[in-house]
Structure formats: C-alpha cells, structure tokens
Amino acid sequence: MTTRHAEIAGAGFAGLTAATALAQRGWSVRVHEKAPELRTEGAGIVLWNNSLQVLDAIGATHDLMSKSMTPPAYETRMNNVIRSQETLDGISWRTLTRPHLFATLLYAAREAGVEIVAGSTVRSATADGEVTLASGEKATADVVIGADGVGSAVRDSLAIPLERQRSRDGITRFLVPRRKEQLQALEPDTEWDNVIDFWNLEPRVLRVLYTPANDDELYIALMAPADDAAGSRVPIDLELWTSVFPQLAPVLEAAATVPGKYYGYQTTRVESWTRGRVALIGDAAHAMCPALAQGAGCAMQNAWTLAVAADETSDAAALPAALERWEQHERPFTDRCQDRSQHYADTREMANGNQFSGDVVETALYNPTDPRRHEVQHA
Numbered sequence: 001m002t003t004r005h006a007e008i009a010g011a012g013f014a015g016l017t018a019a020t021a022l023a024q025r026g027w028s029v030r031v032h033e034k035a036p037e038l039r040t041e042g043a044g045i046v047l048w049n050n051s052l053q054v055l056d057a058i059g060a061t062h063d064l065m066s067k068s069m070t071p072p073a074y075e076t077r078m079n080n081v082i083r084s085q086e087t088l089d090g091i092s093w094r095t096l097t098r099p100h101l102f103a104t105l106l107y108a109a110r111e112a113g114v115e116i117v118a119g120s121t122v123r124s125a126t127a128d129g130e131v132t133l134a135s136g137e138k139a140t141a142d143v144v145i146g147a148d149g150v151g152s153a154v155r156d157s158l159a160i161p162l163e164r165q166r167s168r169d170g171i172t173r174f175l176v177p178r179r180k181e182q183l184q185a186l187e188p189d190t191e192w193d194n195v196i197d198f199w200n201l202e203p204r205v206l207r208v209l210y211t212p213a214n215d216d217e218l219y220i221a222l223m224a225p226a227d228d229a230a231g232s233r234v235p236i237d238l239e240l241w242t243s244v245f246p247q248l249a250p251v252l253e254a255a256a257t258v259p260g261k262y263y264g265y266q267t268t269r270v271e272s273w274t275r276g277r278v279a280l281i282g283d284a285a286h287a288m289c290p291a292l293a294q295g296a297g298c299a300m301q302n303a304w305t306l307a308v309a310a311d312e313t314s315d316a317a318a319l320p321a322a323l324e325r326w327e328q329h330e331r332p333f334t335d336r337c338q339d340r341s342q343h344y345a346d347t348r349e350m351a352n353g354n355q356f357s358g359d360v361v362e363t364a365l366y367n368p369t370d371p372r373r374h375e376v377q378h379a
C-alpha cells in the first residue's frame with residue numbers, strides 16, 4: 001500500500017495531536033505553523049480523562065506526568081468563604097503549564113516522524129485535498145486538517161458558515177512562582193496545593209482562579225467583565241486586585257510585572273466540521289468558554305478520533321463519507337460541552353461551588369480511545 005499523506009495547518013495542541021496519531025499509523029505528515037517559532041501562548045491548563053487518554057495513547061504519559069500534578073481538591077470560595085472542596089473522586093485530572101503540554105506534544109510528534117514547518121502559513125484549502133501556502137506553493141493530500149485556531153483560514157477559505165457568540169467576561173492569565181511559604185504565612189489554614197476559585201460578585205465581579213501547575217509554577221487567571229476598565233486592564237491594576245484578594249498579594253505582585261493579555265470569552269459554532277477531504281479540529285471548529293477547562297481537551301479528543309477514522313478508511317474514495325461519520329459520532333460530545341461552558345460563563349453559576357457532578361463531567365470522563373465507546377448499552 002502506498003503511504004498516505006496529511007497536510008495540517010497549525011501546530012497547536014489539536015494539530016500536533018492529529019499529526020502524531022497519523023504518523024504513528026504510518027502516514028507521512030507535514031504541519032504548517034504560521035508563527036516563526038514553535039511555541040505556545042498562554043499560561044496554565046487543566047486536563048481531564050478525555051485528553052489524558054489521548055496522551056496515553058500516543059505514548060506521552062511519562063513526559064506529561066513528569067511536570068504536572070493532581071491537586072488534592074478543587075475549592076470554590078465566595079467572598080473568601082469556602083463553598084465547596086470537591087475531591088473529584090473517580091475523575092482523572094492533571095494541572096500543568098501550557099509550555100509543558102506543548103513540549104510534550106512536540107516531542108511525541110518529532111519522535112513519530114512528523115515534519116513541522118515553522119513560518120509557513122496555509123492560505124486556503126479545497127474540498128478535494130489541495131492546500132495553498134502563503135509562499136504560493138501548492139500541495140495535495142489524502143486528508144487536509146484545519147487545526148489553525150479560532151481565526152482558521154482553512155475554514156474561511158471553504159466558506160463554512162460560522163456563528164460567534166461573545167460573553168461579557170474575560171480573563172488575563174499568568175504563570176508565576178508558587179510562593180507557597182509566603183501564602184501560607186498570610187493564610188496558614190489554607191491548603192495552597194488546592195485549585196482555589198476565588199469569586200467575588202458583589203459589589204464588583206472580580207475572580208481569581210488559582211491553579212498550582214507543579215511544585216514551582218502557579219497558574220493564575222484574573223477574570224473581570226470586559227466593560228470594567230480597571231478590572232480588565234493589563235498590566236494588571238495591582239492595587240485593585242490586592243485590595244480584593246489581600247491573601248494573594250505575593251503572587252499578584254509577580255503577575256503585575258508582566259504585560260499580560262485580556263481574552264474575552266467566545267464560543268464559535270460551524271455548520272460543518274468537514275468539506276470533502278478537509279476536516280476542522282480544535283478552536284477552528286469549536287472555540288468555547290473556558291469554564292469547564294475543555295477547549296484543548298476537546299481539541300485533542302477530536303484530533304485523535306479524526307486520525308483513527310481517517311486511518312481506518314483505506315479506500316481513498318470513501319474518505320469524505322468517513323469524515324462525515326466521524327463528525328456525526330463525535331460532535332455531539334463537543335456541542336454539549338460548549339453549551340455547558342457557555343451556560344456557566346453566562347450565569348457565573350460556578351461561583352456556587354459543587355459544580356463538577358452529573359452531566360457536567362461528561363466530557364471530563366469521556367474516553368475517546370475506547371473503540372467501543374459508541375456501542376449502545378443494553379441493561
């Protein structure tokens with residue numbers, strides 16, 4: 001059999017996962033990354049069973065575990081009063097930095113023999129599997145993957161209709177030193193290894209999500225409505241934030257020394273994830289609010305299932321139909337996750353605590369690598 005080939009736009013979490021899974025199945029894979037250097041933006045991340053299973057399936061678990069942690073609990077506070085401490089029993093989850101996840105995926109991709117071209121922008125793609133690069137070069141592939149983020153050129157060049165919903169809140173994210181002893185000195189009774197979601201809704205909506213990422217690094221996300229000029233300002237308004245969260249002063253001071261960027265929440269929904277031989281994955285297909293911490297999780301889950309679906313279809317002519325079936329099977333999980341994340345972002349209901357139970361954890365528990373996952377369960 002001749003080697004099948006994939007052209008992928010975007011070396012983010014989605015593109016690198018799909019590339020690795022295909023290359024490990026014997027495909028030749030070329031990834032185009034428009035940035036001149038391979039790296040990730042952003043600070044920390046929470047991964048759940050769905051993406052942890054994918055990382056395990058591509059052989060990346062050892063690397064991932066080396067610099068990540070599972071905090072003892074996910075604590076929620078309102079005006080500094082504890083509302084809940086969820087130990088998330090039965091759910092696998094890890095906290096880590098984005099650079100660490102990126103390095104883990106990049107290593108796996110290179111080990112698998114993926115070709116990654118930095119400084120290469122994909123301009124457009126056609127349904128029959130041709131990509132055109134900014135350099136003018138054209139290439140054809142059995143599968144073209146648009147993993148080029150929320151502003152996807154692949155998606156837009158195919159004129160796939162898109163709906164965009166913006167939320168009133170947004171967030172600034174930082175990686176700072178843990179400074180655990182200083183925090184402990186300020187609040188000795190606090191378990192500073194927990195994720196702590198510090199909410200304040202009255203008199204003003206200001207929230208700090210405190211997420212230890214490993215022994216040395218802390219991920220903090222500062223949420224404020226977009227129309228709160230001081231709350232959404234970068235670099236952060238240190239006086240404002242420390243006046244509301246005095247026990248976090250040591251780490252807020254560290255955050256104030258970096259420029260930062262305020263991201264408004266948005267949800268995008270496309271009419272279809274596929275057009276012929278082209279498939280969209282990750283934020284190109286389904287950007288979501290971060291409330292459930294599942295944007296990258298869904299990206300990696302769909303990257304994996306796409307690679308398996310494409311690989312299992314050896315008849316080239318049958319590939320477009322196989323991609324459509326992939327979307328039919330997998331998309332409902334992501335659609336529901338987007339809806340739930342949007343709901344939490346709209347209502348700020350997570351501030352009530354005890355938010356990780358019932359339907360909400362469907363995606364967190366999902367195992368996209370289980371070949372029997374879509375079988376109907378008979379009692």
Ligand code: FAD
Pocket residue numbers: 009010011012013014015032033034035044045046047120121122123147148149150151152153154171173263281282283284287288290292293294295296297298299
């Ligand atoms: P991206 O990361 O956007 O990668 C796309 C890549 O494509 C980029 O490298 C870009 O440079 C490149 N590119 C773009 N256009 C082109 C082109 N034309 N040609 C070639 N290359 C191109 N998710 C979680 O799972 N857990 C979390 O805890 C979490 N927290 C979040 C917090 C915030 C505040 C936000 C905003 C998001 C969060 N997410 C989280 C979501 C997550 O960051 C994204 O869903 C995820 O990074 C999407 O990955 P991607 O590979 O699809 O896109």
Ligand code: 5PR
Pocket residue numbers: 045046171209221289290291292293350
């Ligand atoms: N979880 C995570 C996160 O980064 C955010 C949220 C939840 C890991 C915000 O950035 O609720 O917005 C959230």
